[in-house]
Each structure stands twice: as C-alpha cells, then as structure tokens.
Amino acid sequence: MSSSSQSSTPIKSTGLHVGEIKPGVAKKDPILVADGVRRQFGGLVAVDVAHVEIPRNAITALIGPNGAGKTTFFNLLTGFDTPNEGKWSFNGKSLAGVSAFKVARMGLIRTFQLTKALALLTVMDNMKLGSTEQPGEKLGASLFPFIWKKKDEEIETQAIEILTRFKLDTKKDDFAASLSGGQRKLLEMARALMTKPELVMLDEPMAGVNPALTESLLEHILNLKKEGMTVLFVEHDMHMVRHIADWVIVMAEGRVVAEGAPDEVMKNPAVIDAYLGSHQDTDLGTVTGRITLPKKGKDS
Amino acid sequence: MDFLGILSSTASFILDPTTMAYALAGLGLAIHFGFAGLLNMGMAGFMALGAYGYAIGILTFGLPWYLAAFVGIGASIVFALILGIPTLRLRGDYLAIVTIAAAEIIRLLLLTAVFTDVTGSADGLTGFNGTGGTVTNPTPGAGGFNDANPIPSGEYGFEPFLDNERTWFIRIVGMLILVGATFAVWRLVNSPWGRVIKGIREDEDAVRSLGKNVFAYKMQALVIGGVLGSLGGLLLALSTNVNSSVYVTSLTFFIWTALLLGGAATVFGPLVGSVIFWTLQAFLGLVFPALAKAGLLPFSGIQAAQIRFIIVGVILVLLVIFRPQGIFGNKKELTFVK
C-alpha cells in the first residue's frame, strides 16, 4: 500500500470544541446536533442523550461497552428508528419525523453493523444503486433507455473510479455474495461514497474484517476526511480509535458519559469505569483491541 | 388409447387463452416475488378483479367492452393500494398471510348472495362478450368484444390449432397483451428502476440507507404485478364466463408453481413455466384417465384425473428444495432471501 506510511501517522484535527470539555460540549462547527433524544423499549431506556454535537470535517468515534445504545443512537439519527422524544438536526435542518431515505438524500449516509451488501446483485449494480442522480430510477423513465443510458455510463465511470480505489474493480461483475466479509465492508463503504455524502456514519466498520484488510479500511476512512467529509463511527477497538479519531464520544447505558480527544478520553475515570468496572489499571487498548495496528508502514 | 389425440389436445393448450392468462399472472408474480421480493399469495384476487371488473363494467355499468377492461385494471390498482399502504411495511411472511386473506375476502364477496344482482353469486356472470347475451340483459349487441372481431367467420389454422374466428381473435388479443407485457417487464427489470427493486429484494434497509424511497418502489411493484394479474383475469373473461370458483387459493398456488418452474427472477421464466405447467396439466389430465380406461391403471377415470394435482404439489416441493432458481434462473441469482 503506497500511502501506508502516511496512514500510520494521520494528521489529527484539533480545537474542535468550544469551552470546557464535558459531555455535550459545544463544537465550533457542528454538522449534527442531537438534543434530549430518548428511546425506550418497554421499560428499558436504550438511549437517553441530553445533548451532543458532531464536529464537521473530523473523524469522531462513538465508543462504549456493549449495550450502551450506540447502534440504537445511529438508527435514531438516521431515521431507521424513531425516538420517543427529542430533536436532532443535520446542517441546521431538523431531522425529526424525516424518513430514512430522505435523511440519506440530505447527505447523511450510514452503513450497518451486519454488512448489507446486496448479495445477489453484482458489485457494479451495488455501486450504481448508490448514485442519487439516475433519472431511470423513476418508473416512467425506466421504460425508455434513451433517458437514462447516458447517465448510467457516467455513473459507471464514477463507480469504477471508486472501486479502483477500494481495489474492488476486478470484482465488478461478480455477485456481491462471492466477496469476503472484509470486501463486503469495503463495498458497503464504496457504495455509500457513490451518494456523495457529507456525513458518513459507519457502524463497526472493522467488525469481522480480516486483519489484512484493516489497514486499507483505516486509510479509506482517513481519506474521507481528506476529501472534506465528516465521519462518525462506532467502534470497540481502542487502538483503532486512538489511531484515527479526532474526537471521541463515549456512551454508557444510553447516555453520553464523556467526550474529548482520544488520548484524554482514555484516561477519563468515567470511561475506564464504564468499560472495566474495577480493573482500572489495565490499558483500554489491550482489553478491547482485536487488531494490532502496524507501528511501521508495511505493504500488503 | 388415442395417444395422438391426447398429444394434439395437449398441444392446443400452448396457444390457449388460459395458458396466456396464467402466464400474465405469472409475470405479475415475477415482478412481485422474483424481482421485488414481495410474497404475494393473493394473485387469484387480482385476477378475479380483472375478470369481474370487466364483466360488471359491461353488465352493470353498461360500458363498452374496451372501457370495461379498464374497470378491472382500475379495481386491481385500487386493491393493490389498499393492500399495500398498510402491509408493505410488514415482514415477508406476514404479507403472504395478509394477501391470501385479502384474496379470499374478494372471492367470498363475489360469491355471497348479498350482491347477486351484480356478481351473479355462485352462478358467476355470463353473456358479457357480445354474443349469447340474454333478453333482459342485451349486452352491447354490436359493441361486445366478440363483435369487434375483424376476422371473417370460418376455421383457420392447422391441427391442433384449427379453430374458429372467435378463438383466434382471443388468441391474437391475448398474444398481443402478453408480448406487450413481457416487453415492458423486460425493459423495467433491466432498467435502473429494476436495479432498485432487486436491491430491495435483497435488503430493503440497505437500499433505504442509499436514499431510495423503498415504500414507493414496493408499492409500484405491487401495482404493476397486480395489473398484470388483472390482465390475466381479463383474458380469462374475454374467452369464457366468470365464476368465483375459479379464483381460489389453489389458483394462486398453481401460478406460483408455474413461476418457480420457469424461474422467479427471470422475465421469460413465467412464460415458459406457464406453457410447461398448463400443457403438462392438460397432458396428465388426459393421459391418466386414458390409461385408466385402458385398464393400465387400477383406478377410475375421475381418480386418474386427480393424480395430476398431486403431481403438481410434489413438483412444487421438489422445485423449491432442489432447483429454487427454476429451469432458466441463474443458480447464483436464486431469489429466496433467507
């Protein structure tokens, strides 16, 4: 991997917050703001976030122990689930009551913890689905190829470009079902990029990914930021979080318990407590890390 | 045993309007299930609406036949909307139970004595195609479907397709509808629209996360498939009387069998599947009684005619287990989403 030496020392964005660092701290330029978002399942409160802001053009990690409500929070923010109360906005526009597909159209794209590659479609068709500009997706227009043929070719060119970057271009005519788990994660991310999003929300991008692929995945995430996008991701692996995140938000039992720059947060007693209970002298990375990050660049 | 006679009668089913009608319904089901992943177990209801809508349009509303045809199509669209708005958010197997129940409700409403004036109850409706109308119900004498036949009277074709002008007229009309519908479906599923509904079949949340209005697409698929089903019913009504006893759940299951035989996620699968299914049905329905009559099978002719339905069931089971992609489907593209 040519740029891997670069990837091992990503440039961190700093100075994202305003004022004293505490849970719910204001950001200089927030892209996503959630206020009093609460979701209950029966008697169980899965998410109860008083206030949180996601900084623009930065990589924010959302961490927390199992059952902290991270995925549910993702679902709420993206319209896949509806909170019992609360408001949240993207680029200043309220997302309350906005259906999932409209949220996506506004530039907020998510991926899923369990990869949702469309298994019985080809890799190329998966990619083309990501485009939001195809007029042929309208029922009436679809019957007349001259309306959409040209656009389809443009989309294909764009798709090949992204696939090449993700090293999936040779697989473009294979069914997504034939890809490995890691390749599917890559495909899902590549497909998300086809929508030209502003904010990419990745739900455990590293889960189940072969260690050989993790490095390239990390690099793709870093590239998103370089291209001006904002990334919010859920991850368990502290090594990875420490490595690429500019900002970390910690959830436990549905609430935001801590925020801050990665190294600071890891030292926060509230976080260590949430994760480890009494084993407070252990390094978080050792406990949560599934992968060993390369200390030096190596070619794959 | 007149084996040649049996083969000849069987072959005539290839061009039978009934076969074409079932192929149309199968095509609709291919859109529903094969491409959009919607488990519609109520295709018989859509067909019933197509047939009854046409007949009632003529007999009750006094419409000319070509306008009456749209009554059935319109009814199927309304049915799809009523069914779809609430149910398309349901899980797959729930949708199956809702659609099968809705189709049964339609059949029971067509069968009840309450609406005898309109539906003919158990007797069904007759005499709406122009000839054979009754005195009190002078169906559009010169305006009926049969009277629109431009073919001069006489026998045309060659055995086993030697038939009179009326049969040929229905065949030609049926063929035109079928070819048109197949072409349209082929265009649809190979377009970006088709890509989206195939994506929905695989995982609707993923497609939703890419900014597609999944509900609208599913609704469009439901309506298009339903209209194709109603066209099948219309074709049946053009060729014969309408009776609610035709539109039972077994009919839906037979269409499923024909569809899976040809390949659910293919455009020509339903067509070929229907031809194979109905000619096989006709063949077995003739050959078993003939064998029984010749003393080669140890049971009565009526029993012998039933065997084919047992075989249909067995074929359906074996197909789903061993060749879910159908005869023409791509093994990789088999459509059963787990």
Add this chain to the structure above:
Amino acid sequence: MNLTATTRRAMGRLSAAVGAFVLAFGVLALGAPAHADVVNPELPYKVSGNVQNEGIGVNGVLVTVTGGGGFSAEVSSDAEGKWTVGVPERNADYTVTVDESTLPDGIAVVDNPETEFVESNVQTVTVGPGGRVAMNFFIGQGERNTVSMVDQIVQRLISGLNFGLMLALASVGLSLIYGTTGISNFAHAEMVTFGAVVTFGLVGILGDSALPLAIVLAIVLSAGLGWGLDAGLWKPLRKRNTGLVQLMIVSIGLSLAIRYMYQFFIGGGTEQLPGSDAPQIALFGSVKLSVVDMVSMGLSILLIIIFGWWLTYTKIGKATRAISDNPSLAAASGIDVDGVVRVVWVIGSVLAGFSGILWAYFRPGIRWDMGGQILLLIFAATTLGGLGTAYGALIGSIIVGILVEASSLIIPSDLKYVGALVILIGILLFRPQGIFGRKERVG
C-alpha cells in the same frame, strides 16, 4: 353448523304437521289469473306461484327471481297471494327467493313434510321446454320469530365456543411449530383433514360401532404423520438450512399434494361420520346442543388442559417454550432442539388430527378440502394470539370461533368468514405481535 336453521327446521316440522302451508301453483294448471301481480309480462316464459298460509292468500310478500346472464326481477304477491314473473329463457335455472322479512310475523318458509325437502326461502327451479314452472314454498307458523334474541345469542356463543375450541386444537399446534421452526405451515390444513379422513376410512373397514376405536387409531396415525413429516421432510430441510420462505412454499406444495390425495381416495363429495345426525337436547329456552357437540367440547377442553399442563410443567414442554423464545440460546444451553421439534410435530399433528374429527362433526361432513376451509381461520386465530405463543393461540381461537358464529347474527352467513379474515388483516397491520406476543426490539 347453522343452528338457527336447525332449530327452525325442527319447529317447522311441527307446524307443518299442524297443516299450515303455502302452496304455489303453476300458471298452466290454474290458467293465468288476470289479477295476479305480473312482472315482465313481455317476456316469453313464466315462473309463477301462490303464497298462502292455511289456505289464505298472503298479500305483499316479496319474491325475487334471478337467473343466468344477470337476470333478476322482484315481484310482490297480490291479495290472493299470487305472483308471476316473466323470464327470458327456457331450459334454464332460476333462483326464487322469498323475502322472509315481508311475511307476516310468526311465519316462515318450512319443510315440505312429504318430500323431506330441506326448508329454505331460496329455491332453484328449472324452466323446462314448456316454458312455464310453478314454485312450491311451504310456509309454516311460529318459527321465524319464536327464537328470542337472547336465545339466539346464547346459542351462537355456545356454538362459537365449540368451534373456537376445535380451532384451538389446530392453532396451538400450528403456533408451536411456527415458534420452534419458523415454518408458516400451510399443510396444517391437511393434518386437520387427516384425522377426519382416516377416521372415516377406518369406520368403513371396522364398522360404525367401532367409531371410538377408529378415532383412537386415527389419532395414533396422526402422530405417525407428524413424526413422518418431520423425519422425512422438515428435518432434512433444517439440515440444509433452507430459508423460511422456501419452507413456507414447500408446505404449500405439500398441502396441494396431500389435499388432492384425499380427493383421490374419497372423491369430491361430502361424507358423514356415524352419529353426525345425533338428536339435539334442549338445554334452556330454545338453546339446544347435540350429544356430539357436548362430547366434542368436553374432549377439546380436556385435551387443551392436558396440553397446557404438558407445556407448562414437563421438561419437554419447558424446552419447547425455551426454543420458541430463543432457538440459538436454547441450543447453546444444551436443549436437544431436533428432539423437541420432533415432539412438537407429533403433538401438533395429533391435536390437528383430533380437531379434524371434531370439525367433521361440526361442519358437518368430511370433505377432501375441509381443512383448507378453516386454514385461514387457524392462521387468524394464531396471529391474533401472537404467532408462536401457544396460550395466545388458544385465546385467539376462541375469539375467532365466537366471532365467526356470532357474526352471522348480523351479516349474511355466507360472509361470516370475511369478518375473521378482516380481523386477521387488521391484527397483522396494527399489532403484528398479536394480543400476547412481545414487540421485538429493533436495532
């Protein structure tokens, strides 16, 4: 099944014996009376009649004549009770309906005592080559309004409870199978029919007096059917990891194959089990139940109690519930899932087979597709209670049973299943987890 009709029939015999009747004459026999109320006089062929009660003409009775091609005409009887309707075709069938609500109070159409012809206010007549036909309705006194509303409601509730208990036997099995395997088993209908058809076959071999033995044997064979289906079909499919939709369609194919196999063996007609014409015993008011009904309800309740005990207290019953709750967790905690599923199939099949025998008495009659007739009601009951919860299916069945039977007090009886199906759809839309099911947590 229609108990009001049965009641009416019995009362009708009584009053017919008293001699109240209405006779309808052919116009040809009488010579067309000039003053008879005539509808469609311009039409060439005639259907006519004469409405009399104890020899006196009944005025203003509404008679509807319908026929093929959408023909329909209404006529009122004149002061002498006569009516005539012109009809368009001869050599055709027409349906003549007397609107009983236009008869004077206390009078309804009853049996013809001579022909044992079943009483109905709807009759079919054939206009033969002569082009004229007379329609005979026998009308008797005192049966239409003598069944008080309360009695009717009580009768329907009891009948509905009986039907519901019978449905419950089939539903709890379906529900358990769904809970443990995820299969929406359309072939459950044929497992219901199986009990009835096998009993019928065994009675044919062993004789009517061996009915109890035949029933026991049929239930043993039902158990065998459940065992065989699981061993021969469903277990191998589980091993292949066949998808749920595929399994559902397999069950549809299986349902078709078995259903037509029944038709192959017993034909397309309706057969009766011995004792289906058991006399009815008056309980109170005009509420009546036959011995068969009582035995049927008693046995249903007994079986359901045994089943409930099994599910709640035995080891396998508990394991069954554990698997319905969370199959992978159950498997991980050492439960033999395959073994339990096998037991569930056997029990489901036994209960279904027994409910089929009861259904044969309740309908009454055995038909090759009798299970298919109630399959959607079974689904409705199961869904209403919450798919996969056996106790829910029990309550759901009783609700559906009473609803179906009671609804025909209000809506025409040929639409009584529609109500249940509408409820099925409504439940799936608004509370898909059913009354007792739990809402699944999303995400």
